[in-house]
Every structure is written in C-alpha cells, then in structure tokens.
Amino acid sequence: MSTHLETDVLIVGGGLVGGLAACALAHGGVNVIVVDADDPETLLKAEYDGRCSAIARSVHNAFVSLGLWDHMKDEAGVIEEIRVTDGKSPLFLHFDSLDLTGVPFGYMLENRTIRKTLLKVLPEMAHATYLAPKRMISLDRTASEVTADLDDGTTIKAKLVIGADGRGSWVRRSANIDITKWSYDQTAIVCTVETEKSHQNVAQEHFRSTGPFAILPMPGNRSNIVWTESSRNAPVLVGLNDEDFHAELSERFGDYLGAIKVVGPRWSYPLTLQYAKRSIDQRLALIGDASHGMHPVAGQGFNMGARDACALAELIIETKKLGLDVGAGRVLEDYDKWRHFDNHLMLASTDAIVKLFSNNIGPVRFARDVGLAVVDKLPFAKKFFTKSAMGLVGELPEIMKEREAV
Structure with missing residues (x-):
C-alpha cells in the first residue's frame, strides 16, 4: 500500500549538512522530511568513515543553539592554537585564539560523532520525519509544489526540495545542473595516532611539496592525521605493513610529541574541487557538497556546508512565520545571493593555497615563507585570520553568531 506524506520542506540526504539543516528547520517550527539512502546502522559503524571535521566556532554556536552540543562535547578535541610551517623552513605562522579572542578556534569531532547526534535528536523533533534507508526514484517540480516518489511506494509533497546528497548529488543531476570539477592528483590519507606527550590543543599544518x-x-x-600525498604514491603508503607505515608516518610527524602509535584503521580519499553552475532552481536548493566541494587544506568543507544549511533554514523559517510560500523564488534568490560569494571565495582561497604550497620552486618557496613570517608579526592581520578561521567573518545566520563562551 502506498503512503502519501505532506511537508513544508523535503531534504534529500541526511548526512552532516542535511541533518543540520533539518534540525534547524524543525527547531524553527518548519515541517521537514529527510530521506536518506543509507541505513542508519551502517552510518554509525566505525569502519564507515574515518574522517573528522574541524568545527569552527560559528558552527559550534549553531550546535549549542539547537541543543546538539551537549551530545557531542565529551568527544570533542579543542583547537586553541594553530601553527603553520612550510617544509623545513624555520619561519612559521602561529595563532593563539585564546590570546586574540578569549575562546577556542573550534573543535575536532569524528564525523561519526556528529552523525550519531543527528540520528538521535532529529527523529525526536516534533516537526521532523526521518526516512531511511529510502531511495528517491522520481522528483517532479512545478510552479506550485514538489512531488517525490520513493522506492517503497511513498509519495511526498512539499513546497521545497533541498539537495544535501553529496558530491554525486542525485537531486542536482535530476535538475540538469552541471558542475565544474578538477582533480588535484592528491589523496588524503587519514588515521588517528596516540602520542607520548600532550598536543596542548595545538593544531599543526605542515606544508610539503x-x-x-x-x-x-x-x-x-x-x-587526527590528514596526510596528503600524490595519488600515485598514496596507495603504496596505505598498503604498507604496520611497521613500515609507522616509519613513514613518524618521518613526517616528527618527534616533538614523543613516541607515536597508530590507533585504528587507515583510510584514503581522493582530493578534488567541484562546484555546481548554480545552487538553486525551481523549488530546489543545493547545500554543502551537493553545491560545492573543496580541498581540506583549510578544514572548512563542513563549515561552509553548515553555513549553507543555517542560512537557508533562517530564510525559510522567517518566510513561514510570515505565512508565505517557503519554496517561492524570493527565498531561493536570497539564499543564492547570501551564500554565493562566501562559498566561491573559500573555493578560490583553498585552491590558491594548495597550488601555492604544493611545490618546491625556490623563489615561490622563499616568498611564501617570508609571507608567513610577516603575517605572524602583524597583530591586526592575525586577528582577522583568526576570526575567519572561527567562521565569524561575514554575514552569519543568527544561530551561528557569537554569544557567551560555552
């Protein structure tokens, strides 16, 4: 027997960004249905995803506002300082967020921890419905509504569909939205280590060729280690036995924290940049990786997706409070205007950083090393970069704005 459901907003993809968008909407009184193709039990298995996400201060603020942070905070690493070095150069760039702002830059969380929280909180929210594992088989968008059919015979009618279904977005493809994409010919090797000495809440970024x-x-x-290598060498390194892998890792890690031990498995992920030619269409919006995917060099991928989610949710909530159509063109146009520049600036910035530092050209290496040292001596520049890393620059959704330290 087929089931017919109606809602304000349909979100396809219940991952980190889609789940956050759903929580924000439901918290604001908007009815939302989330459809995810993956089985929740699979998503929570330790072997499903080895990645961690840097949670900028602004995203932490949103988690607090939505009642999510209490479920995560005991598993969060704190980032109070960031130290950036280039190869073996003695010059460096050091940021201390407590000294400059009085609060941490942000936090490190396993993606699994964020998923576990969303999957616990979201189904309990009065205005949210979570359907998984369910697959979309058709999506029809007209001037007045959205109609979606699922593989189990369920039909959903909504005023707006949000594509939060990742880089290979089914929603994006259903709307014939093209993407621009290129590969860095790099692969990220991800693992976790335990060290003899405390890291003192300092994040280190070593740029190598x-x-x-x-x-x-x-x-x-x-x-958490995010180790970037050429896509040619990465499979060899990942495939090494434990002793040889430890030796290669130790050579790059150094001995400043004493002895290190790899705990848990290794993962690898190819690194690319991509962005959709547009993030909106008739009664459709794209958020997170469905709209833009960037190199992890600045640790801002999830943070930018979270800003998409919170910005779009704020516009939809305000529109519903006025009794207006939440899927109307004005909502989508305002969302696109709000997020377009911010996202494309971050895409361009991360791309430039990767290309600037991933080489050993003498004059370029000298110029960037001097640049790091100069910025390190300019308090106003360091404060601006600190605020940027914390996600507190630009037009923020209300739930992401800074309040008292929590």
Whole structure:
C-alpha cells in the first residue's frame, strides 16, 4: 500500500549538512522530511568513515543553539592554537585564539560523532520525519509544489526540495545542473595516532611539496592525521605493513610529541574541487557538497556546508512565520545571493593555497615563507585570520553568531 506524506520542506540526504539543516528547520517550527539512502546502522559503524571535521566556532554556536552540543562535547578535541610551517623552513605562522579572542578556534569531532547526534535528536523533533534507508526514484517540480516518489511506494509533497546528497548529488543531476570539477592528483590519507606527550590543543599544518600534513587535536593524547600525498604514491603508503607505515608516518610527524602509535584503521580519499553552475532552481536548493566541494587544506568543507544549511533554514523559517510560500523564488534568490560569494571565495582561497604550497620552486618557496613570517608579526592581520578561521567573518545566520563562551 502506498503512503502519501505532506511537508513544508523535503531534504534529500541526511548526512552532516542535511541533518543540520533539518534540525534547524524543525527547531524553527518548519515541517521537514529527510530521506536518506543509507541505513542508519551502517552510518554509525566505525569502519564507515574515518574522517573528522574541524568545527569552527560559528558552527559550534549553531550546535549549542539547537541543543546538539551537549551530545557531542565529551568527544570533542579543542583547537586553541594553530601553527603553520612550510617544509623545513624555520619561519612559521602561529595563532593563539585564546590570546586574540578569549575562546577556542573550534573543535575536532569524528564525523561519526556528529552523525550519531543527528540520528538521535532529529527523529525526536516534533516537526521532523526521518526516512531511511529510502531511495528517491522520481522528483517532479512545478510552479506550485514538489512531488517525490520513493522506492517503497511513498509519495511526498512539499513546497521545497533541498539537495544535501553529496558530491554525486542525485537531486542536482535530476535538475540538469552541471558542475565544474578538477582533480588535484592528491589523496588524503587519514588515521588517528596516540602520542607520548600532550598536543596542548595545538593544531599543526605542515606544508610539503606533496601537499599539507595536518595534525589535529582530539581528546586526550590522540590526534587526527590528514596526510596528503600524490595519488600515485598514496596507495603504496596505505598498503604498507604496520611497521613500515609507522616509519613513514613518524618521518613526517616528527618527534616533538614523543613516541607515536597508530590507533585504528587507515583510510584514503581522493582530493578534488567541484562546484555546481548554480545552487538553486525551481523549488530546489543545493547545500554543502551537493553545491560545492573543496580541498581540506583549510578544514572548512563542513563549515561552509553548515553555513549553507543555517542560512537557508533562517530564510525559510522567517518566510513561514510570515505565512508565505517557503519554496517561492524570493527565498531561493536570497539564499543564492547570501551564500554565493562566501562559498566561491573559500573555493578560490583553498585552491590558491594548495597550488601555492604544493611545490618546491625556490623563489615561490622563499616568498611564501617570508609571507608567513610577516603575517605572524602583524597583530591586526592575525586577528582577522583568526576570526575567519572561527567562521565569524561575514554575514552569519543568527544561530551561528557569537554569544557567551560555552
């Protein structure tokens, strides 16, 4: 027997960004249905995803506002300082967020922890319905409504559909929205290590000719490693036995935290940049990786998606309070205007950083090293970059704005 459901907003993709958008909408009194193709039990398995996400201060603020943070905070690593170095150069750039702003830059969380929280909180919200594992088989958008058919015979009618279904977005493809995409010919090797000494809540970013090597603080003496190598060499490194892998990792990590031990498995992810030619269409909006995917060099991928989610949710909530159509063109145009510049600036910035630092050209290396040292001595520049890393620059949704430290 077929089921017919009606809602204000249909979100396709219940991952980190889609789940956050759903929580924000439901919290604001908007009826939302989330459809996700993956089984929730699979999503929560430790082997499903080895990645961690840097949670900027602005995203932390949103988590607090939505009642999500209490479910995550005990598993969060704190980022209080960031140290950037280039190869073996003695010059460096150091940021101390407590000194400059009085609060941390942000936090490190396993993606699994965020998923676990969303999957616990979202189904309990009065205005939210979570359907998984369910697949979309058709999507029809007219001037007045959206009609979606699922693989189990369910039909959903909504005023707006939000595509939060990742880089290969089914929603985006259904709307014939093209993407621009290129590969960096780099692969990120991801693992977690435990160190003899405390990391003191300091995130390290070492730029090497093969790409950045990031050491990101997790709870206790654990650190998440994002190790970028050429796509030719990465499979060889990932396939090494434990002893040889440890030796290669130790050579890059250094001994400043004493002995290191790899805990848990290794993962690898090819690195690309892509962005959709447009993020809106008739009664349709794209958020997160469905709209834009960037290199992890600045750790801003999830943060930019979260800003999409919170900005769009704010516009929809305000529109519903006025008794107006939440899928009307004005909502979508305002969303596109709000997020277009911010997203494309971050895409361009991360792309430029990767290309600037992923080489060993002498004059370029000298110029960037001097640049790091100069910025390190300019308090006003450091404060601006600190605020940017915290996600507190630009026009923010209300729930992401800074309040008292929590």
